[in-house]
Each structure stands twice: as structure tokens, then as C-alpha cells.
Amino acid sequence: MNKMLTGAVMAAASVAVAGEVAATEWNVSVWGKRRAFTEHVEKLAELVSEKTGGEFTMNISYGGLSKNKENLDGISIGAFEMAQFCAGYHRDKNPTITVLELPFLGVNTLAEEVAVSHAVYAHPAVQKDLARWNAKLLMTSPMPQYNIVGTGEPRDELAEFKDMRVRATGGIGKAFSAVGAVPTSVTATEAYNAMESGVVDTVAFAQHAHLAFGTINRAEWWTANLNPGTVNCPVVVNTDAYDALSDSERDALDSSVSEAIDHYLANYGALLDKWDGVLAEKNVTKVELAESELDAFRTVAADPIREAWIADMTAQGIPAQELYDLVMKTLSDVRAGN
Template identity: 65%
Template sequence: MKMMIARTSAVLAALAFAGEAMAVEWNVSLWGKRRAFTEHVEKLAELVDQKTNGDFTLNLSYGGLSKNRENLDGISIGAFEMAQFCAGYHRDKNPSITVLELPFLGVSTLEQERDVSMAVYEHPAVQEDLARWNATLLMPSPLPQYNIVGVGEAPRALADFEGLTVRATGGIGSAMEAVGAVPQSMSATEVRQAMDSGVIKAASFAPHAHMSFGTIENANWWTTNLNPGTVNCPVVVNTDALEALSDEHRDALMGSVDEALDHYIEFYNEKTMAAWGPALEERGIEKVTFSDEEIASFKDKVAGPASEAWIEEMSERGLPAQELYDLVNEKLGQSN
């Protein structure tokens, strides 16, 4: 009898150990603080936990694991299993997805940004590009068109951007350069200090980032309709870690992406944009609106040359650049 009890206890202990061994924890490298930009990752963690009854956990870290410009490097060596980064931070490391940062692509909604990003992420050349970093693209962080907040005298015409130092990355930086501004590439967490110290006079961001990183606290003006483009900031996972997941855990993760993105877009549209207008009014920030003629001239000056230069450069790197550019335009045409 005692031997039977001992055997039963041993079996139960083994089962308990096996259950414990099946539990999986992933570390996720983000930056800044929880905000609209990270709501899909927060929702993803919540859904994965629910679907696996706590057996698969995403531990979200805001800056504790890596600098934002080094997140892709961290993924490549398995320092953490999931991370968010922006293509414009290191375009040489992820040239294929910089097609999504070209200026004046014509994206007007977060839903469009989501659809065109996912289409590009699924392209074999893009997947091969990110595979160099042992990274699998999971989902985008759809952002609205960027506009500029600045200090000092407000620009009254596009010509007034001549010589203005402005934080702008990717295609937005190219667009600003075309009107005589001096684009500066820096991570979001560096921008407020750079503005306060006079290193830059203006910053290009989506509304949530202007609020989250404090650029509106000392600003005098912002542009309402410049809309030169946006940045592409994917969430990626370490490919080895993804392949090591059980079928149940992998299904829980991949099957939660759409719901996480739905939540993100709803949150951004209903909460972030609702807070943006009042935040500007409370601080007395002047709204600068350019004429339709100036915006059309700006687009004509920037869009064509930028896309042609991108296609030429990326083709020389061996990427199917024209094909990727055509894919973006095709998807946007279908969603209009």
C-alpha cells in the first residue's frame, strides 16, 4: 500500500513537473512607456495569456532589455524573443520594408497602413531580408500621417522650412530635405531633450508620439496638413523561438494578431485622436495650414524622385524593388 502511494505521488510529481516545463515565457523589448504605439503588443500579451491559461507569457519591457535602435540586433542573437523597431532607425539592416516609408504614398487611414504593411511583410524577398537577422515579421504598428511640431516662428509657407533643423527619419526626412530643411535622425526618446537644448527646432511625429514624448510641451506651432508620409515600425519575433513553440502556443500567438491589431486601431482612432486636438488647444499651439497649391507642389517635388531613387538603389542591392513598389500601389489602389 505504501509502495502504491509512493508510486502515485511520483507520477503526480512527474506530471506537475511536465506541466511546469511546458510553460513558456518570452521577453519583449519595447521602449518609452505604454502608449497607443504599443497597445497591440499589450493586447497580444493579454490574448496569448488567456488562450493558453497562463502557460505562455509575454513579458513586456519598456527599455529594460535593449535600446530601440538595437532591438533587431537583440532579436538576431536571441537576447529576447520579440521586439518592436522602426525601419528608418537602420534602413541598411531592413532595406526591403523601407518601401513603406517612401513619402506621399497616399495612405490615408490606419486600416490602409495595416493592409499594405501586411502585404509587404508576406513578400518572399522581405521575409528573406529579415531572415538575415533571424527575425520573422509578426505585425505592423500602423501610424497616421506625420506632421511637424516646432518652436520659434511658425512657417507661413513651405519656403520657410529652409534651414530648419527637424527630427525626421526615412522618407519624411527626404521630403523635408526637398524643401530646404535639415533633417536629423534620432530615436524618439532623444527628441524632447534635443528640442529643449536647441539641437533641433522641430520634430516630425505621429500625434501619439508628440504627446508621449513631450514635444508639445514647449512648442509654438504644428502643421495640420503637411502629411508627407509615416514610418513603418514592425513587431518581429526570433525565428528560432517561434519554431520552438508547441503547436498550441504558436496558434495562440499567430491567431491573436488580427484581434490585437483591431484593438490597436480602435484605440488610436477613438482615444488618441480624441485627445490630440484638446492637447494642442490647452497649450495654445498655433495650427499652420498650407494651401492646396503648396501641398501639391511639395508632393510633385518629392514623391516621384524619391520613389525612383529608392527603386534604383534597392535594385542595385538585389531586391525586387519595382515589384515591391508596385505591390504597395496595388494594395492602396484596392483599398481606395
């Protein structure tokens, strides 16, 4: 009898251990704190857990696994299974995606940003580019056009941008450089300290980041209509970890992306609706540049920077013109569909 009981206990233990082994747990590396920019990641984790009955879970770490500029490196070595990063943090590591950071692309809404990003992500050259880091592109983190907050006298003329020290990355940084400003690419988490210490005069962010990283609290003015472009920040997964998922787990992950993006868009839309109230509450002056100033900015920054990007990327063997044309066609198709 004792032998039979012992055997039963051992069998039960084996089943329990097998159950534990079957459960899948992913570590996810993001940064800062939970905010509009990470809501699709949070929603994705919630949906995947629900669809798998808790057998596939995600532990989302805000800075505990890696620095934001090193998330792609962490993915490449399998230090964690999922991560968010921004292309402008390391353009040489993800050159194909930087097409989405060109200034003045003309993307007007978050839905348009999702469409052009996912079209580019699906391009074979882009997938090959990210495969160098053992990364599979999962979804974008759509952001509205960047605008700047600053201290001192408001800058509402292009001439006043000369020698302005601005926190700006990627194509936005190049655009400001084209009009005589001095961009610096400190990370989002470093932006407040850079502004506080006087390393920069102004900071270019989307609205959620001005709130999340506190730059709005030092601001005296904000440009409402500069809209030079935005930063592209994908969410990627480690390819080996993705391939190791069971069919049901993979389906739970893939089928949750659209719903996670929809949740993100709704959440971000609510934030934008409150933005004017935030400015009033913090006594931040809204600055609107004249259309003639904006036209001058586009003339200096849009075409020359795009042409230089296409020439540079083409020289590296990247189908740059094809990628740019894909963005424009997708934008046109989305608007035609609406």
C-alpha cells in the same frame, strides 16, 4: 509505506516540474512607455495568455532589454523572443521595408496602412530580408501621417523650411532634406531633449508620440496638413522561438494578430478624436499649409525620392519596382473594397 509515499511525492514533483517546463514565457522588447503605439502588443499578450490558459505568456519590457535601435540585433541572437522596431532607424538592416517609408505614398487611414504593410511583409523578398536577422514579421504598428511641432514663428511656407533643423527619419527625413531642411535621426526617446537643448527646431512624429515623448509640451505650433509620410514599425518574433512553439501555442499567437490590430485601431482612433482638444489645452497653434505649398513639396520630394529609392534598391538586387507597385495595388484594392 514510507517508500510508497516517497515515490508518490517524487512522482507529483515530476509532474509539477514537467508542467513548469511546458509553460512558455516570451520576453518582448519595446521602448518608451505604454502608449497607443504599443497597445496591440499589450493586447496580443493578453489574448495569447487567455487562449492558452496562462501557459503562454509574454513579459513586455519598455527599454529594459535593449535600446530601440538594437532590437533587431537582439532578435537575431535570441536575446528575446519578440520586439518592435522602426525601419528608418536602420535602413541598411531592412531595406525592403523602407518602401513603406517613402514620402507621399498617399496612404490616408490607419486601416490602409495596415493593409499595405502586411501586403509588403508577406512578399518573399521581404521575408528573405528579415530572415537574415532570424526574424519573422508578425504585424505592423500603423501610424497616421507624421506632422511637425515647432517653436518660434510658425512655418507655413516651404521656403521657411530651409535650414530648419528637424527630427525626422527614413523617407520623411529625405523629404525635408529635399526642401532645404536639416534632418537628424535621433530616436523617439531622445527627441524631447533634442528639442529642449536646441539641437532641433522641430520634431516630426505621429500624434501619440508627440504626447508620449513630451514634444507637444514644448510646441508653439503644429502642422495639421503637411502629411509627408509615416514611419513603418513592425513587430517581429525570433524564428527559432516561433518554430519551437507547440501547434496550439502557435495558433493562439497567429489567430490573435487581427484582434490585436483591431484593438490598436480603435484605441488610436479615440486618441485622434481628442487631438484638437489637446492642442487647445496646450495653446498650440494649428498651422495649415496652402495647397500650392503642398503641391510644391510633393513635386520636389515624392517622385525624385521614389525613383532614387527604386534605382538604389534594384542595384542591390531587391525587386524595388515590384514592391512599390504592390503598395499601390494594395491601396487601390482596399479603396475599391470600401
